[in-house]
Amino acid sequence: MGCAEIARKVSRAITMAPNSTIFAIASRSIDKARQFAIRNNLSEEVKLCGDYNDLLDDPCVDAVYMPLPTSLHLKWAVLAAQNGKHLLLEKPSALHVKELDKILEACESNGLQFMDGSMWYHHPRTAKMKDFLSNLELFGRIKAIHSSSSYTGTSQFLENDIPVKPDLLVH
Template sequence: MAETTVRFGILGCANIARKVSRAITLAPNATIWAIDSRSIEKASRFASENDVPASAKLYGSYEVVLDDPEVDVVYVPLPTSLHVSWAVLAAEKKKHVLLEKPVALHLTELDTILEACEANGVQFMDATMWMHHHPRTAKMTEFISDKLQIGKLKSLHTSFTYDAGADFLKNDIRVKPDLDAHGALGDAGWYCIRASLWAADYDLPKTLTALREPDFNEAGVILSCGASLRWEDGRVATFYCSFLTNLSMDITALGTKGYLRVHDFVVPFQENVGPFFVASNSKFGERALGCEPIPVEHIVTTDLPQEALMVTEFATLVNGIKSKGLKPEKKWPTLSRKTQLVLDAVKVSIAKGFEPVEIVN
């Protein structure tokens, strides 16, 4: 029997909502039921510019979406400073919550959101798109978990950077301390932290040390930063995120027997193709003229882009709760919380003069 179509309300018309509204349209088990903004005019303009179905309702207030009994899910792409109030209210209205990242200003806020979702029996998930049922992520997970191919993971490096440009650095909400106070750490570093946790099978690191000389704007918002993470078993990871550097979206995972590299883990260069490189038991060739065996490129294809796969998975979880009486999946709230813990530790280490910070769950 086909799944029931899950009805999404989009809470605000942020730029990222353009991408996710398309994903909802592409997902086989989801539909856009309502679009809202602070004005009907802006909601109408968003709908016409982004091929929103003509059947979608247009609202001029967030509250009306939450009060619509036909809305199953709210997608919240609002500034981070508004997440706790609107996500909690959505949960109290029995709406499942797909929350844009970074999910909160600090762990206490996120715990408030997660407690509201759990108390009201609704599913929570953050919108870290590459994590959700993408076949490349599944293949990379297989490799990094295979001790015969990669051996013991020893080191991981990730980066997510882009040259945001002068207008962005002056006007975007991600550089405004009252809207998105995490800056590049929340917007780009979130992905790097999640990738570090993914490679470590979601074990939290023991300590974190922020790298010296981060960049800040005049309002004190982070424009670039990095950190090193260390686990009790000796694994280490580093990451770098920036609004000031050419586009990069890299993961390099190094093990005792092999390595994995991917150059577009956040947003694939081609939305239906996901390449990555692996090598196992590499050695220099004769007279060090090259290496043997050479790295192998894996090309993974997908019928749906990763954001549509995310929406599909979320809608499937919601359907399980609505139609089968299942409990909300706890994996995704748990991963959001671990990511937030590490993000908070970066800011603490910076504030303490780049001292090591112990991470306690």
């Protein structure tokens, strides 16, 4: 649901997974959905939706991956849950905790799985680091770890990527 750049990587992972299928691609226009399918070598059998509601209304869709701008997550994530779709929501999941609470409540009340797109928590390296840092003889008892990460966007990213579009921010 959405054709953001990060969706290319996720669609590739879904395609490579032996127990999953990309059933449909939804975008704000059918042409964007078609271009996404072509650029990512998706099967011609993949349903193309020029409206997010078309995807959510489809009973054949079990789960939705949503890389939309964060300001749109609350609306579309709650609608996805109300339509019985499990949800993989790209990070950050919400603009603030009250929005996240509403999204989680919508998933929970409909018996659906919620997962955020923060791969770091789910990556095998994280488990290895945790195991390594648990060595009391080497590190002692660790009480806190502070870290940060950053990204230097190219001029193309800063001009064209959805997360930096000011018209999609909540006013």
